[in-house]
Structure formats: structure tokens, C-alpha cells
Amino acid sequence: xxxxxxxxxxxxxxxxxxxxxxxxxxxxxxxxxxxxxxxxxxxxxxxxxxxxxxxxxxxxxxxxxxxxxxxxxxxxxxxxxxxxxxxxxxxxxxxxxxxxxxxxxxxxxxxxxxxxxxxxxxxxxxxxxxxxxxxxxxxxxxxxxxxxxxxxxxxxxxxxxxxxxxxxxxxxxxxxxxxxxxxxxxxxxxxxxxxxxxxxxxxxxxxxxxxxxxxxxxxxxxxxxxxxxxxxxxxxxxxxxxxxxxxxxxxxxxxxxxxxxxxxxxxxxxxxxxxxxxxxxxxxxxxxxxxxxxxxxxxxxxxxxxxxxxxxxxxxxxxxxxxxxxxxxxxxxxxxxxxxxxxxxxxxxxxxxxxxxxxxxxxxxxxxxxxxxxxxxxxxxxxxxxxxxxxxxxxxxxxxxxxxxxxxxxxxxxxxxxxxxxxxxxxxxxxxxxxxxxxxxxxxxxxxxxxxxxxxxxxxxxxxxxxxx
Amino acid sequence: xxxxxxxxxxxxxxxxxxxxxxxxxxxxxxxxxxxxxxxxxxxxxxxxxxxxx
Numbered sequence: 001x002x003x004x005x006x007x008x009x010x011x012x013x014x015x016x017x018x019x020x021x022x023x024x025x026x027x028x029x030x031x032x033x034x035x036x037x038x039x040x041x042x043x044x045x046x047x048x049x050x051x052x053x054x055x056x057x058x059x060x061x062x063x064x065x066x067x068x069x070x071x072x073x074x075x076x077x078x079x080x081x082x083x084x085x086x087x088x089x090x091x092x093x094x095x096x097x098x099x100x101x102x103x104x105x106x107x108x109x110x111x112x113x114x115x116x117x118x119x120x121x122x123x124x125x126x127x128x129x130x131x132x133x134x135x136x137x138x139x140x141x142x143x144x145x146x147x148x149x150x151x152x153x154x155x156x157x158x159x160x161x162x163x164x165x166x167x168x169x170x171x172x173x174x175x176x177x178x179x180x181x182x183x184x185x186x187x188x189x190x191x192x193x194x195x196x197x198x199x200x201x202x203x204x205x206x207x208x209x210x211x212x213x214x215x216x217x218x219x220x221x222x223x224x225x226x227x228x229x230x231x232x233x234x235x236x237x238x239x240x241x242x243x244x245x246x247x248x249x250x251x252x253x254x255x256x257x258x259x260x261x262x263x264x265x266x267x268x269x270x271x272x273x274x275x276x277x278x279x280x281x282x283x284x285x286x287x288x289x290x291x292x293x294x295x296x297x298x299x300x301x302x303x304x305x306x307x308x309x310x311x312x313x314x315x316x317x318x319x320x321x322x323x324x325x326x327x328x329x330x331x332x333x334x335x336x337x338x339x340x341x342x343x344x345x346x347x348x349x350x351x352x353x354x355x356x357x358x359x360x361x362x363x364x365x366x367x368x369x370x371x372x373x374x375x376x377x378x379x380x381x382x383x384x385x386x387x388x389x390x391x392x393x394x395x396x397x398x399x400x401x402x403x404x405x406x407x408x409x410x411x412x413x414x415x416x417x418x419x420x421x422x423x424x425x426x427x428x429x430x431x432x433x434x435x436x437x438x439x440x441x442x443x444x445x446x447x448x449x450x451x452x453x454x455x456x457x458x459x460x461x462x463x464x465x466x467x468x469x
Numbered sequence: 470x471x472x473x474x475x476x477x478x479x480x481x482x483x484x485x486x487x488x489x490x491x492x493x494x495x496x497x498x499x500x501x502x503x504x505x506x507x508x509x510x511x512x513x514x515x516x517x518x519x520x521x522x
Contacts, residue, residue: 145478149482335506338496462511
């Protein structure tokens, strides 16, 4: 944050004025938040889809999950450019569906981002340990370093946090582009061997059920782009910056996903591609270029750090919003008078992330994150239909109106259903356990916590009455 | 070398964590709870966006 903004903020606090989050962000920061969270999925995660269904399944699901996330980005852009409040989908759910849905959505958000942050920190540690190749070196300090340094950065202000994210995300993205052009993609057979590695015999080794199963990991190509909405209360112009940043973000990711698959599937056999933790780094090693190998190592680290950074930002805003509406104790809704960040929420989630990072298994953390994410996308498909029904076009001002409604909502719902089935095939017990968890906390919220909520105060948008009410 | 870097990483993490705890304590004792929790959703929205079409 600039010194002038800090001085103004501190003076406002001294004068007894309300202390709010600072509106300093632009479309580039929104892009950095969304792409920063997601890009780690190109560096690791998506490739496990190849293990489930072969290299071609990883490509087919890349396209279909791309449709799912394009729908997410379009729907999010419309609703968030209208409900511009911290908490993103939580604030949307509160105004459009109701408090119980909003409480659940906020928990989806907090768990999805915190568990993704944990996975990112573990990935950064594992990558450094693999690079160091030193016996007895465990690298646990790097988990602490990633989580604490990023929490500190988030504590000190959103502008610097997302400026940093913009730079490191751009470097990680450029690394993929450099790798792509370095292997002469226009000339198959020189470096790339796609026709030898993906043949009619091994393209779909488990048939079409393998393609369905691959959906679970194909989510990683784009998981987290919806996180752009958490910046809604801190952008200078929500109706412009959010649709711009989010749509530019999904376009960036669709390109990155296609480049990543093409290079990796052309350099690594699907049996290896499906089990390696570092598909892009390993693909760089296959080129024999020390420069590319080092560049993709750096890219892996930066992508993990950018993702964790965005996750801390988003989880804290969701938690902060719950406190501000008294869904949780109001203590969590404090804003730092100097840095204008939700500092107590950041500090509260810090030890939780550290504990999971040191205790949890990375697969469990990732599954928890994916499940929470898909639950949230399912909600979004229903949410947009209710939004259009209650406030039809022309009744309130929208920053962006997504085309072809309700086709994106229907696509999103159907693809979420397929993904749930795929998750059930791989992690059925976790899926059931998680649904039971959300049912229990919903009962707690409905019968106990909701009595503390000031019911009229939580609906803040100056909208006309919804149609039919 | 990696072990030395590891110790430095622990030290940086501890220092930043302590700084955040110190700043948290300082902030909470300097400002009233009402001031710190005075943020309201939709404040600027109500001023800048009238939702008239």
C-alpha cells in the first residue's frame, strides 16, 4: 500500500470513521488472483487424469472441464459484477438463495482455498527437496516459510500481495510458453513424439469409463479461477474489473492447459505422465536443456507460491465476511486500520494451514479442496437461474451479462454431476464424509448460530424487490 | 548448504510470525473493538451504484 493511502487510512481510523477494505485493485490484479491460484494445476495435478484414462482422456476432459470453467467464469462475472462484496460467492448466495446456503458456500470457499494452500506449500517443499537431492534434507522449513511469508504479505496489504502475485504468475506462465516454443511444436518428430506416444492402441487404455474417471483430476487445469470474486470489495470498479479480469483469466488458462497437454503428452509416455508429480518439469528434463529444466523448476515453485498467496487472500475474505454478518463471531470481521486487511481472519487461518500442511497427506488435502470446489460450482449453476428469475435483465444494473443463458448453467450442472460421479469412483468415502460434515454444520447453523444474526442487516444490496415477492 | 538455508527459512518464518503477533497486539490495544469491526458490506455500493437502469 502506498504511504499516502496508509496515512489516509490511519487518519480515518483516528477520526472514528468506519474502517473498510481498501479499493485499490484493477483488472490486472483480478487476473493475477485468479490465474495465480490456478496455474499450479498445470504444473501438477491435471496429469493424474492420464493415469485414470490415458493421455487422450486427459485431453478430452481438458476440453469438457474447460467448458465447465468457462461457464463458471461467465456466471461469476455476471453475478459478482452485480453483488460486489468480499466473500464472493458467499455474498451472492446470501442475497439470491438465502442464509443457510450462504453459510455452506462460505465453508466450501474456506475449505477449498485453505486445503489448496496446504497442498501448494507441500508441493513447494517437495519440489525443493527433489531439486536439492540431499540425503537427510526434509525441507519442512519451506512449508513454514511459504505459509508464514505469504500470510505476512497478505497481512500487510492487498495491493502489494497481488502485485507480487502478478509478477510471479506471469513468470510461471511465460515458462510454459518458452517450453512450448523451445520444442518446435510446429514440427512433430524433431523433439516431440506425439504420434509415437499416443497411438490408437494406448490413447484410451480403459475406454470411455476412463474418460469419466479422468474428470476428477482434469479439474486441476482450472481449479480456483472463481477466486477472482473475492476481490470484489477491493477493486476500484467492480463492474469493469471483475468481468475483465475473470474472462481474461479463463482465456489465459485455456491456452495454458492446451500448451501443457500438448508438450507433456508429446514428451512423456502416459504411464509415466499419470504418476509423476512434476509433468512440466519432467517434460523440460526430456528436452535435455539445462536452461529449460531450471526454468520449469522455478516455474513450479512460483506457481505453487502464487497459488498459496491467492488462497490465503480468498480464504481470509470469506472468513471475514462470515464474521461481518455474525454468522461467526464478529471478532473475525476486524479490518486493520493501517493496512486495511482482514488481519484477524488471516492470523486465525494461519496456524490451521500450518497444522494441516505438517500433518495431512497431500492427496487428502487435494481431495478436500476439489470436493469443496465442485460443491460450490453446483451451487453456482442453481444460483444463476434463481438470479435471472428473481431479477430479470433490465431490472438491475449488471456489469456484465453472460450470453446463451441458461445453456452455461445447464452445462455447468451436468459437468458437475459427472465430476461427482468421477470423485465417487476414486474417493467415495471422502465424498460421503464431507457431505455428512456439511449436513451437521448446517444443522448447527440453522438451530443455534442463526439466532445471533441481525437478519435485516445482512442484505445490503440496494436492489428492488425480487420478481414474485 | 541446504541445511543452512533451511535454518534461515525457520528463522525468517519465526521472525515474521512474531512480528504479526506483535502488530496484532499493538493494533488491538490501540483501537476500540467498535472501530476495528466497523466495516459494513455494500457501503460504497450504496453510494456509487444506484442500480437504476
